[in-house]
Amino acid sequence: MNLxxxxxxxxxxxxxxxxxxxxxxxxxxxxxxxxxERLAEILSAALxxxxxxxxxxxxxxxxxxxxxxxxxxxxxxxxAKQIGSKTEVIYINGEIFDTQYRVFAYLARIFNRKVPMxxxxxxxxxxxxxxxxxxxxxxxxxxxxxxxKLVKKGDEVLYNLSRINSDLRRAKVSVVGxxxxxxxxxxxxxxxxxxxxxxxxVFPPYNAMQLSDILKQRAELxxxxxxxxxxxxxxxxxxxxxxxxxxxxxxxxxxxxxxxAERLGEEKVREEHVRLACERIETNKIAEVVRxxxxxxxxxxxxxxxxxxxxxxxxxxxxxxYSMYRKICGFVNIEPLTQRRVSDLTAELEMLGLVSAxxxxxxxxxxxxxxxxxxxxxxxxDVLLSDYKLKSLSAFRLxxxxxxxxxxx
DNA sequence: CCTCCACCGGAACGTGAGGAGT
DNA sequence: ACTCCTCACGTTCCGGTGGAGG
Numbered sequence: 001m002n003l004x005x006x007x008x009x010x011x012x013x014x015x016x017x018x019x020x021x022x023x024x025x026x027x028x029x030x031x032x033x034x035x036x037e038r039l040a041e042i043l044s045a046a047l048x049x050x051x052x053x054x055x056x057x058x059x060x061x062x063x064x065x066x067x068x069x070x071x072x073x074x075x076x077x078x079x080a081k082q083i084g085s086k087t088e089v090i091y092i093n094g095e096i097f098d099t100q101y102r103v104f105a106y107l108a109r110i111f112n113r114k115v116p117m118x119x120x121x122x123x124x125x126x127x128x129x130x131x132x133x134x135x136x137x138x139x140x141x142x143x144x145x146x147x148x149k150l151v152k153k154g155d156e157v158l159y160n161l162s163r164i165n166s167d168l169r170r171a172k173v174s175v176v177g178x179x180x181x182x183x184x185x186x187x188x189x190x191x192x193x194x195x196x197x198x199x200x201x202v203f204p205p206y207n208a209m210q211l212s213d214i215l216k217q218r219a220e221l222x223x224x225x226x227x228x229x230x231x232x233x234x235x236x237x238x239x240x241x242x243x244x245x246x247x248x249x250x251x252x253x254x255x256x257x258x259x260x261a262e263r264l265g266e267e268k269v270r271e272e273h274v275r276l277a278c279e280r281i282e283t284n285k286i287a288e289v290v291r292x293x294x295x296x297x298x299x300x301x302x303x304x305x306x307x308x309x310x311x312x313x314x315x316x317x318x319x320x321x322y323s324m325y326r327k328i329c330g331f332v333n334i335e336p337l338t339q340r341r342v343s344d345l346t347a348e349l350e351m352l353g354l355v356s357a358x359x360x361x362x363x364x365x366x367x368x369x370x371x372x373x374x375x376x377x378x379x380x381x382d383v384l385l386s387d388y389k390l391k392s393l394s395a396f397r398l399x400x401x402x403x404x405x406x407x408x409x
Numbered sequence: 410c411c412t413c414c415a416c417c418g419g420a421a422c423g424t425g426a427g428g429a430g431t
Numbered sequence: 432a433c434t435c436c437t438c439a440c441g442t443t444c445c446g447g448t449g450g451a452g453g
Binding site for chain 1: 440441442443444447448449450451452453
């Protein structure tokens with residue numbers, strides 16, 4: 001029997017899993033007709049040889065911004081080719097090209113200018129790009145995805161890009177900015193804001209019904225026929241709708257549900273698989289947050305975990321937590337921070353939703369914050385111990401347990 | 410009604426890392 | 432290569448406070 005034979009045979013669930021990935025662009029985008037038409041209308045100026053207005057697109061994650069823009073871009077380029085107009089769309093992700101230099105260097109290279117990875121002054125790179133585009137009559141639409149990330153490091157990119165047209169003789173350039181953050185224009189220079197935001201398109205979150213439609217459409221391609229039980233799609237949609245209608249989340253959920261069903265060797269995807277998937281995604285999300293926490297925050301969190309393990313109660317005063325925190329620091333040989341700082345760290349943990357804290361006054365016994373864990377302790381344990389500086393903590397627990405026993409005896 | 414606990418949380422300041430400018 | 436600036440992280444200092452118990 002071949003090693004891979006059972007893997008091939010077990011593929012009874014999925015027909016084409018890639019359809020569920022966020023990078024997939026469907027041929028039809030449900031419930032985005034309005035936005036697509038608006039975008040197409042604005043960009044169609046390019047086909048008439050005019051410069052399209054600059055556009056700003058807003059919407060939370062998973063509202064179809066990127067997919068819509070890519071879809072319209074495809075259609076635009078195809079039509080341009082048919083009618084022999086030189087129109088191209090360049091897609092740039094601001095998370096990957098996260099400095100002005102990288103953006104311009106990338107653009108310049110597209111237009112056959114040789115620009116080194118680094119070293120040149122930024123304005124020279126910009127000039128190389130400008131000259132490169134202007135070689136021919138054409139219209140270039142630059143899509144800046146996650147533009148808010150790029151702008152955090154200075155809005156000069158946008159300033160330069162939005163002013164480039166006045167220095168171009170043959171070519172035309174317009175900018176489409178995509179942002180998750182609705183308030184990001186506040187940080188922009190007023191001139192940039194007005195020139196970039198000539199047109200604005202908002203992508204509202206999907207509701208549960210709309211999410212269902214999206215999932216249905218993708219499921220048809222992604223899964224083999226009849227493997228999805230009836231309640232699966234509505235349940236995925238409902239879970240995702242609870243969290244600001246994120247379609248990416250819904251698709252993830254559906255995909256993970258399928259994977260779980262597959263791994264369990266089931267013939268069908270059932271609602272219980274969706275619930276398992278939901279839990280798994282949740283745990284992963286928490287683990288990811290905790291993993292990237294600074295060391296001392298991890299120790300504070302460990303302190304809360306330890307306390308809730310060793311005592312019956314769930315809530316602890318900041319004093320209790322601080323002394324446990326100091327104990328742990330002593331055990332793992334790390335200089336403890338002050339109580340003041342720890343109080344800020346707990347506030348951050350609260351912001352992240354890992355603990356919940358409320359100020360209570362206990363009269364004679366002072367005023368304090370009561371803090372409790374607001375996630376499953378089991379989803380924290382492994383990720384906390386995975387920090388190499390904290391790995392000895394598993395031993396710590398035994399030691400305090402012993403100390404407690406001795407005290408009692 | 411006053412006191413006083415056990416912290417909260419604001420303000421000012423110190424420090425080192427990293428970026429921009431030159 | 433250099434200075435200057437900003438920013439995140441921490442510390443020190445301290446005024447503020449809701450309510451149980453006297």
